[in-house]
Amino acid sequence: MIYKETGQYKSTYQSDHAIFPLMQDKVAFAILMIIAFFVVPFVVDSYWEKAILVPFLIYSMAAIGLNILTGYCGQVSLGTGGFMAVGAFSTYKLMTSFPDLNIMLIVIISGFLTALVGILFGLPSLRIKGFYLAVATLASQFFLVWLFNKVPWFYNYSDTGQITVSERTMFGIPVTGAEAPSYATYLFCLTLVVVFGFAAKNMIRSKIGRSWMAIRDMDIAAEIIGVPPLKTKLSAFAISSFYIGIAGSLYFAVYLGALEVTESFDIMAISFPVLFMIIIGGLGSMLGSFLGAAFIVLLPILLKNFMVDLVGLSAVTAKHFEITIWGLLMVIFLIVEPHGLARLWSIAKEKLRRWPFPY
């Protein structure tokens, strides 16, 4: 009885097509946004920002990107790390080449550059399918990481091969660099995630999103009803890479500040975790991208706190335990709920709707 739609009539097409058709959803989302924009910035401290909130937002962005490609368009990609590296390095090059450019603009241009690279590496998808494609996307991962590691132009010939962010401001407040206050970096990421999150949600609900899903469900049938596979697959690659590129850009500029490509964008550091996020969260679900990102960001912190601080294991042993538990959880999750956390949420909603009656 809590989550009931009774009495909420829709009299226009607009209200029927709303993202949140129910009053309860609207209110809950509005409260969430108010808290996120007007409460959290005042209470956030450096630990919360660095360990939880900013990584969560960045990974959500990457997860949305991969979900567009894998969840909605059905093209499995293991090259997320490579594309994030493109975002990060284009940000670095833009920052050093055009010192006066606004940071917001730099991040978005990095997204577009990554989209171009994404189209390039999406070309094989027209011919190769399934696992063959998944392995083929690994080519982009290894090639891009190698490129940024071996061609000195990308890291401005620095001796260590590291790239380091310089300070950039928005409205006079630094958002990148060591001096940036916690609330500024948080709000910067949050704004981007909210804006592009809505953009993604709307794309998915419109013609382009429906054609992605048609390709995912059955590409030949989709082609017969007039969905062009070339345009659809490449647009999925482009838009997905755009999001992943922005995530990579933020990962470098806002979150890490300085990084080395082989370490930070390794397949085990980015590509697989982001894939877990969308699978644990729910393939083909916007909510799932966020839930999955939250799960993957929070789990290691909880595990570490529990094992090192409570049980008193050494950090190395705790790390091994973490890997084991991590894998176990993944397997258990896939067995118990292959449709992810988003499905659990919709089951919970159904339960709330009927409560307190059993059916």
Added chain:
Amino acid sequence: MSVELLNFIETVLNGLMSGIMYSLVALGFVLIFKASGVFNFAQGVFALFAALTLVGFQTGQVPFSHLINELFGTKFHHWYPEIHSFLAIFLTILTMIVLAWIIERLVLKHLVNQEPIILFMATIGLAFVLEGVGDLMWGSDVKVLDVGIPSGGSVWLENATIGLASEGSEYYGMYIDVLNVWATVIAVFLVTALAIFSQYTKTGRALRAVADDHQAALSVGISLRTIWVFVWAMSGFIAMVAGIMWGTESGVQFSLSLIALKALPVLILGGFTSIPGAIIGGLLIGVGEKLAEIYIGGLLDIGAIENWFAYFMALVFLLFRPQGLFGDKIIERV
């Protein structure tokens, strides 16, 4: 013969040898993919786990000793000084069989009929579990594995080839690691045994039946689950062989599990479902990689193109033949 030609031959030979090593890993993938349709990402970690277990048994380490010591403040290390390699290998094979049974029981059984991507992700989870358990059981330090396979450069070959170069040129003979020669011998033996096994034994024929059609195999009374345990145990065995080879060469450590990533281009080149494909794909990739490293990498003056060149090769190849060299033809119906 000119020095260039001799160098070229040496590169090709070395490429073929390292290709065999890739094939060994790819073989395990193919077996599992054929029999259960699972793309087993954990194959590399299988090799690591087997190698760790082998070293552990050989040196008589107490499993989980680090953990027990940390929790209870005890000081366990070893319970016997050292045992013969063959006994250790035998014990490792038993462990891999038990492991296969556990995997079938706890994971595969519950995931039958799921989407391939879900199964694939489950094997990634499995890889994490095995990696963590392997480290917890035997510790994460780099270990030396020695089961008595000779290694190091072959002096005989060096002496035999030194005279081949034309008079007056500086040439010191070819370098080939004896270990790689042994790997080749073992791989040839393994593949022959596998071929004979799948052609002439009852279990082998059941295996091929399952690979062809699950439902038809079930309907003639072949137990899918037994076959799965069997296949996973077998690829566990192959992983052990690969683990021994790679472990002898570079020590048993985490990076051993990354050979799975080396084997993937071999797979897409040879096709996921073909055993000859895995072998020939491995050889092609091995040779291509070594030649590219020396001739293209040398030309561009940047190293380490080995990391992605195999993928690139496989990708170009796929554009012409999307199912790989020997893979089943993809037939699409609406």
